[in-house]
Amino acid sequence: MLPVSVRQYDVDMNLGFSEMVFLFLLALIIFGPKKMPEIGRQIGKALNDFKRASNEFKAQIESEIANIERETTLPQILPPSEPPRSTVASGTLVDLPAVEHVPAQLTPPSDSSHKAPDA
Secondary structure: OOOOOOOOOOOOOOOOHHHHHHHHHHHHHHHOOOOHHHHHHHHHHHHHHHHHHHHHHHHHHHHHHHHHHHHHHOOOOOOOOOOOOOOOOOOOOOOOOOOOOOOHHHOOOOOOOOOOOOO
16 A cells, blocks of 8 residues: 655745735635725734733743742741740750769768678
8 A cells, every 4th residue: 555645734834925916815715905904904913912021921920930930949938836834945054053072081071880782
């Protein structure tokens, strides 16, 4: 079986010179020479409005994408929370009451008759 060649038009609809001349003559015959400038202005305005609207839409989409990327790439850093009362946060120093240290020389002499049961 032979491959069937299907002619497809270009996606961008590029028209050659001969196609443009044919469309111009066809429009001239249908609308007449007096209406052609008015139709041309209307088509130009419509294309300009469409281009402006599509550019605004594109800019809005790009700004929304940039906002979403900015939100996801920067982690939200929260301020430290206050610890509950009557608790000590880890890694902090606590003021403890001073303990009097009594040197061994100032302790009263122990009675030698009272020996420890191990001795």
